[in-house]
Amino acid sequence: MTSIVPDADAITEPVSATSLLRFATAGSVDDGKSTLVGRLLHDSKSVLTDQLEAVEHASRRRGQDTPDLALLTDGLRAEREQGITIDVAYRYFATPRRRFILADTPGHVQYTRNMVTGASTAELAVVLVDARNGVVEQTRRHAAVAALLRVPHVVLAVNKMDLADYAEPVFAAIAKEFTAYAASLGVPDITAIPISALAGDNVVTASANMDWYGGPTILEHLETVPVGTDLADAPARFPVQYVIRPQTAEHPDYRGYAGQIASGVLRVGEQVTVLPSGLTSTITGIDALGTPVDVAWAPQSVTVLLADDLDISRGDLIAPSAQAPATTQDVKATVCHLHERPLRVGSRVLLKHATRTVKAVVKELPHRIDLTHGLARVARPGEFAVNDIGSVVLRTAEPLPLDAYADSRLTGSFLLIDPADGTTLTAGMAGEAFAETAQTTAPDEAADDDEGWDF
Incomplete structure (x- = not known):
């Protein structure tokens, strides 16, 4: 290549x-x-x-x-x-x-x-x-x-x-x-x-x-068939995977933020915002495979150096200030439930987005898609069983910089994980899908029990 x-x-x-x-x-x-x-x-x-x-x-x-x-x-x-x-x-x-x-x-x-x-x-x-x-x-x-x-x-x-x-x-x-x-x-x-x-x-x-x-x-x-290689055309997103502090005589003050560029292009001299904190700085260097470069693009793995000593750790997301996504603690998404263990209103879960994992509570299950009747909606089903597809409303303990899944399949997706044993429960896509589907009669909604995880 x-x-x-x-x-x-x-x-x-x-x-x-x-x-x-x-x-x-x-x-x-x-x-x-x-x-x-x-x-x-x-x-x-x-x-x-x-x-x-x-x-x-x-x-x-x-x-x-x-x-x-x-x-x-x-x-x-x-x-x-x-x-x-x-x-x-x-x-x-x-x-x-x-x-x-x-x-x-x-x-x-x-x-x-x-x-x-x-x-x-x-x-x-x-x-x-x-x-x-x-x-x-x-x-x-x-x-x-x-x-x-x-x-x-x-x-x-x-x-x-x-x-x-x-x-x-x-x-x-x-x-x-x-x-x-x-x-x-x-x-x-x-x-x-x-x-x-x-x-x-x-x-x-x-x-x-x-x-x-x-x-x-x-x-x-x-x-x-045309292959979509347009990741570099999307707004830049850089989830931080690891903070590099070598502490060597040659580089006593080196502080680099390593990860894979999810989308877009990063350039030296560009002003960036760190999310979810909202702190800003300027890119002073980019290392690709140990070699300084002036520009890097998705899906390259690089180390980014900033002008300011900021509190940045794994899970933070670096984006150009002019293209920074909004952060939210109220997540509305379409999901496919993957586990035999049902997902219920009030369930306490971990939400993994890019390199960040936060606590979350299922506040609402607005509807489930009934694929046996076209794309009819079953309103407020109370729980999702394995293979169910529907919408969910979550409240997270910390703000998340989520893109809409329609805009980015990488930074618009997430997983819901059982905090007790680490089991992957649900795959989520931020935003609403199949918005024009019809409504059907709703079964009773399950009780909302989120004691101890009320964000």
Whole structure:
């Protein structure tokens, strides 16, 4: 990888011989996600000989005459025994045009939280639909999760077209229904492709069985879809991870603030504000890999030096004064609950935002999204069970410099953690999602019990 180093007056995007695309697959049970991933790996010649031999051996033991390419990603013994995907399987492969990191996510409704994990950093989501079944509840759920996580590109892969006689009307009807639904959620870019993952139609090579389709194959689309490398264009955010005080004879007064730039550009001489304290100073130096530089941009890891001795520690956020976010103790967010332990009104939690962790109380659960009835809202449900998606109002013990998730997937997200055992309970996205959904009748709200954590 090569890059152009920018000067202090202008920022030039890094240039690489091959770009990187992170994408996730999702879909209902048995729609063929793992088979599609296996076909991509196999037909793009990204499978090592010993891996293919292991898959062939495992397939023969199961009585199959041909290799089951789904076994390339379904690595857990329980997955192979049941023929389903349970955990998120991450795979890396590359073509001459682009490098890829993919997350093969489970299809079962009880593993929706795994899709949240797999798609949280994805720039594209491939949602599979069985051509025989069309758009089902889990298809709508995965489209909603992709919209919630602000995944910029969604591919509808209508799979098993070989079992639907490669009929164009079947594909057209499914594509029309899904596109209308995903667009109503705010998904900005939707591409529909008819495929057969088992036979390889339109996965890597164009299908001779669907000459009515003139669009790209899955791999062609993955290789050419625009990759969002605009982190440097966003307002600068620098969460402090560590304070460096070497205390050496050579550098007796060195005080540096180390971390990874979440977004934007930092420049020497720029006035910055430290949050949540609101103290201001000026950047006097930036060290990148031990070398002084005049400018640094996301996602570089650097050490920042300031003109003033301020009380700064891990968890603080440094931002240009002209672009500093507001701080708040009242957090309104959309969440996906990840744990079997329910989240209730009055629950006392830890909120982890970037490098900062603070105490918080769940003050209100305004509504839960009912994905079985479009995007209807269940008002004031009282608690969130595992895989529930809805809105939450939190009160934190200390102010937080939260961006809206729509503006930044990094500094607009957070986790809710159980303070007793450190278990991750909930993934949160600051701001309101699906604002145009309808209301439904509300069950009784749970009691608000936040004694001892009243902020």
